[in-house]
Every structure is written in C-alpha cells, then in structure tokens.
Amino acid sequence: MTTPAVPPPISLEDGAVALAGRPVLRGVDLTVHSGDFLALMGANGSGKSTLVRALTGLLPLTRGRLELFGTPIREFAQWRRLGFVPQRAGAASGVPASVWEVVASGRLTHRRLLRPLSRADRAAIDEAIEVVGLQDKTRDGVSQLSGGQQQRALIARALAGQPDLFFLDEPTAGVDLPNQVALAASLGRLKERGATVVLVAHELGPLAPLVDRSVVMRDGRVAHDGAALADHAVHQAGFGDVHEHHCDEPARPRRRDHLPDVTSPLDQPLDRRGRR
Numbered sequence: 001m002t003t004p005a006v007p008p009p010i011s012l013e014d015g016a017v018a019l020a021g022r023p024v025l026r027g028v029d030l031t032v033h034s035g036d037f038l039a040l041m042g043a044n045g046s047g048k049s050t051l052v053r054a055l056t057g058l059l060p061l062t063r064g065r066l067e068l069f070g071t072p073i074r075e076f077a078q079w080r081r082l083g084f085v086p087q088r089a090g091a092a093s094g095v096p097a098s099v100w101e102v103v104a105s106g107r108l109t110h111r112r113l114l115r116p117l118s119r120a121d122r123a124a125i126d127e128a129i130e131v132v133g134l135q136d137k138t139r140d141g142v143s144q145l146s147g148g149q150q151q152r153a154l155i156a157r158a159l160a161g162q163p164d165l166f167f168l169d170e171p172t173a174g175v176d177l178p179n180q181v182a183l184a185a186s187l188g189r190l191k192e193r194g195a196t197v198v199l200v201a202h203e204l205g206p207l208a209p210l211v212d213r214s215v216v217m218r219d220g221r222v223a224h225d226g227a228a229l230a231d232h233a234v235h236q237a238g239f240g241d242v243h244e245h246h247c248d249e250p251a252r253p254r255r256r257d258h259l260p261d262v263t264s265p266l267d268q269p270l271d272r273r274g275r276r
C-alpha cells in the first residue's frame with residue numbers, strides 16, 4: 001500500500017499581484033515543502049512583503065494558482081495552521097502586557113469564546129516560552145525587554161498557536177549580535193521540531209546555518225531559488241550579477257529613499273585640536 005503524498009504547505013504557480021494598478025509580483029512559482037527552512041531575500045522593494053501578504057491571503061492574486069496545505073486559497077479556512085511573526089515594532093506598542101500575556105494571546109485562535117484557559121492551552125504557552133528561553137521573564141513587561149527578547153516573545157506567541165507553517169518578518173532587524181545569536185538558538189529549536197519556516201530577511205547573519213534554501217526576489221520575480229546563499233551572494237543575486245530563472249529585466253538601483261539621510265558625527269574630520 002502506498003501512503004498518500006502529503007500536500008506541500010505552500011504551492012504557488014505563476015503568481016502575480018498588482019498594487020495601485022501596478023504589477024508588483026509577476027510569474028512567481030514557489031513550492032514550500034514540509035520542514036523547509038526557507039529564507040526569502042532581496043533588495044528593498046523587490047517584493048518580499050507583497051509575496052508574504054499574498055501567501056497569507058492578505059492580498060489577492062491577480063493571476064496564478066495558490067494552494068495552502070493542498071487547498072485552493074479561496075476555500076482555505078484553517079488559518080490557525082499559519083503563524084505570523086511580525087517585525088518587533090508591534091511587540092511593546094505601549095501596552096503594559098507581560099511576556100506571559102503576549103504569548104497567551106497567541107493561543108486565542110484555539111480557545112472557545114469566554115472559556116478559561118484549558119490545561120492544553122497552558123501547556124502550549126509554557127512550552128512556547130521555554131522554546132525561546134524566556135522562562136525567567138514570564139512576569140516581566142514586554143516593553144522592559146531588549147529588542148531580541150521582544151522578538152523571541154513574538155516567536156513564542158506564534159508558537160503557542162501550534163501552527164504548521166511560520167512566517168517571520170525580518171526577525172533580526174534592529175537586534176544586536178548577541179541577541180541575534182540567542183534568536184538563532186530559538187529558531188534552531190523550532191527547526192529541530194520539524195517546523196516549516198519562511199523567513200523574510202535582508203541579511204541572515206547568525207541565522208545563516210539554519211537556512212537550507214534561499215529564494216531571492218528581484219523586481220517582483222524570483223531571481224534565485226535553490227541552495228542557501230551567503231549574504232554577499234544574495235546581494236549579487238538580488239542586484240543582477242547572477243542570472244537564473246526568468247530575470248529578463250535590468251536590475252533597479254537599490255532604493256535607499258526610505259533611509260534618513262544622516263551622516264554620523266564620527267564621519268566628520270577632526271580639527272587640529274582633535275575636535276569635530
């Protein structure tokens with residue numbers, strides 16, 4: 001007897017998305033298999049966030065076919081199977097919530113309305129906190145945590161919902177190196193448990209050893225899909241030096257207009273008395 005093939009968590013064929021009448025994604029083919037740890041990379045404006053929003057049903061496709069866990073997106077209803085870890089900006093957001101409360105909120109999709117937390121809920125919350133190593137911080141307010149610890153609290157919140165597929169949006173953005181290393185350890189434990197992870201990142205840094213597949217976007221198309229690339233190679237693939245797939249358009253210059261135009265005082269020359 002043959003076992004029926006398990007449908008992949010994500011199957012997108014010829015996906016296209018237009019925003020404000022402008023094509024932003026074109027001809028995107030992407031299959032994510034169970035247990036993949038995939039890094040979605042590329043320059044600013046290359047279409048990473050748009051792709052994730054399309055894959056999570058937040059943006060409609062203008063063309064193509066998308067299935068989640070073998071179900072066409074229009075019919076898909078098992079949203080609790082997806083976990084989304086947003087950028088850290090939303091973690092504290094002025095709400096005086098404790099780590100435990102933030103993580104417990106990730107359990108909401110499993111609870112019936114107005115019912116107290118079940119033993120299974122509490123076990124899932126405790127386990128999620130343990131996976132990210134915040135056991136000694138459960139009663140602390142999230143706003144008192146470092147950036148990396150806040151990011152781990154957000155990962156635990158997604159984990160508490162026990163999803164089968166995780167999306168992480170720039171988890172290392174604004175996180176210092178020691179905390180990036182701690183974050184990598186948490187994600188390593190997720191990987192060991194067989195989670196399927198789609199990680200949006202500009203640079204992988206300490207997360208690089210976890211990644212077994214890189215997808216690099218360029219101008220709304222897939223420029224590379226295959227072996228994990230080191231950060232410098234992603235830079236090349238995203239900016240036009242590597243030609244794979246269907247990159248038939250010239251690479252755009254890197255958009256830096258979202259960055260404030262500041263010069264560090266340390267860049268200024270010293271005067272004769274050593275002052276700037």
Ligand SMILES: Nc1ncnc2c1ncn2[C@@H]1O[C@H](COP(=O)(O)OP(=O)(O)OP(=O)(O)O)[C@@H](O)[C@H]1O
Nearest residue numbers: 019020024042043044045046047048049050051217
């Ligand atoms: N709401 C919108 N309306 C119109 N165009 C948009 C909208 N959101 C994004 N875009 C455009 O779509 C393109 C892809 O943007 P997207 O945010 O997906 O890129 P990204 O790779 O995630 O960039 P970043 O790394 O800066 O987050 C860009 O040219 C962007 O200007």
